[in-house]
Amino acid sequence: MTRSAERSRTTKETSIDVAVDLDGGSVDCSTGIPFFDHMLDQLGKHGQFGLKVHADGDLEIDAHHTVEDVGIALGACFGEALGDKAGVRRFATASCPLDEALVDCVLDLSGRPFLVYEVDPPGEKILGTPPFDPQLMEEFWRAFVGGAGITMHLVLQRGRNTHHIIESQFKSAARALRDAVRIEGSEVPSTKGVL
DSSP: OOOEEEEEEEOSSEEEEEEEETTOOOEEEEOSOHHHHHHHHHHHHHHTOEEEEEEEEOTTTOSHHHHHHHHHHHHHHHHHHHTTOTTBOOEEEEEEEETTEEEEEEEEOOSOOEEEEEOOOOOOOBOSSSOBOTTHHHHHHHHHHHHHTOEEEEEEEEOSOHHHHHHHHHHHHHHHHHHHTOBOOSSOSSTTSOO
16 A cells, blocks of 8 residues: 655645655655755654655745645645555654753544644744744644644643754654554544544
């Protein structure tokens, strides 16, 4: 069974190509936003997914469109790669620290998209070209879970450095997703028979 998918999304604001292989592969992320690329690399590396994200967006206006549209396309691709979810573990929890920062991720491959986002970083932008606004992370995760049909809770336990807080959430989400998609049997893990 192949658990992979590819998607393209083109609007007046962005042009995005994504590919996901839940069972491994290389990671290649290029969005024009170096900090965001670094976070997507964390998702692929620590999730042990094959991941390709290539995006061209209207960064001269803002990074918002690119970040949110990548979340939409990546979530849809992830959901397609999951297929009928037969045999997956379904539920998972992970907490990965980065120095002083710790974000918990709890998720369910439920087919019901919902995001609880209790992460309030200090607020300063991550320096770079272009600078990265940490408020965009909630937009990314909301778009991702909407496309993938996942319930996800991201809760900041502690942290002072914005970069560390955001990276902790990506590593925690990656490890929780890696655990949740693991094949443990052959049945769909739901009393309804579908997810």
